[in-house]
Amino acid sequence: METFESLVRAEFAPKNTYLNTASTGLLPARTVAAMRIAVEAAAAGDPTDMFADVEASRACFARLVGVPGRRVAAGASVAVYTGLIAASLPEGAEVLTADGDFSSTVNPFHVRSDLKVRSVPLERVAESVRPGTALVAVSAAQSADGRVTDLSAIRQAAREHGARTYIDASQAAGWLDFDADAYDYCASAAFKWLLCPRGVAFLVVPEDLGGLTPLFAGWVAGEHPWDACYGPIDELAHSARRFDESPALFSYAGARRSLELLEELGTDAVRAHDLALADRFRAGLASLGHEPVPSPGSPIVSIPGLGRRQGELSSAGVEVSDRAGNLRAAFHLYNTAADVDRLLDVLAD
Secondary structure, eight states, rough: OOOHHHHHHHHHOSSEEEEEEEETTOHHHHHHHHHHHHHHHHHHHHOOHHHHHHHHHHHHHHHHSOOGGGGGESSSSHHHHHHHHHHSSOTTTTEEEEEOHHHHHHHHHHTEEEEEEEEGGGGGGHOOTTTTTEEEEESBBBBTTBBBBOOOHHHHHHHHOEEEEEEEOTTEEEEEEEEOGGGEEEEEEETTOOOOOOEEEEEEEEEEEEGGGOOOGGGBBBSSSSOOSSOOOBBBBBSGGGOOOOOOOOHHHHHHHHHHHHHHHHHHHHHHHHHHHHHHHHHHHHHHTTTOOOOOTTEEEEEOOOOGHHHHHHTEEEEEEEEEEEEEEOOTTTTTTTHHHHHHHHHHO
């Protein structure tokens, strides 16, 4: 029987100390192989059904976040889906966001000058929901520093005041115990913790489709897509598929394999692995006299003032990020204790 460690070893062999999943996740070997087969088939003129990969990816993501596949739209960009939600709001609607949240999560609301966008510190989002708040839009985990949002408090406050919720799970899906069914809308880029190629993103909507208008509906949004290639679509998909973007098929050929691997490993096992490494790193930072941004329960660790060392670390074969002057390290399933110790050793020099 394959173990967590043997599955991971079979799929990943980084040639450096890669601690930058919060920017881009590594691709599993099975994903690379699937994309290579798809590309070579296209070059040879061999027919392949990559639309089946889209459907398999949709179903797998749905299982990972706890919703039926009919509630999941498949696309390429969180910003596009944020824009779709922003377009659905009435003039004058109030949107509550967190200070410094990722631009793709918040900017489409600001582009609409007739909306009232209010931003508060992350820790105050739940208490800041008020009568008249139409939507709370926030990331499940902050890109800049890894802080995990108190989603249950936000969900409760939103329900009490009749507000809808929109959660960006791009820095959470794949490791966080995340139940998308608890929120009205959820979007996630898949090229980070979900280990998919770029060009894959998902949107979760309510059973009633959340009052969204499929503004960018193309032929793939039809209930019978191959009968909806010309002229206006007579019948939109009855499911969230009406919000599909025309898919980047080669990316989805790989995404299917990445998501299947995460299902095999299990989110609980991934989370336990990731958080143990992050805690090891935090303990090592304390011994070096560094204090990271408080982000308990997160595999993302951000150290103020050390972002300037990102180039030096990269030259030493350690890949991390410089975010707003902070050094950001992200620990995922392919990382080991040796990776943590290597980063600490370089920082100690």
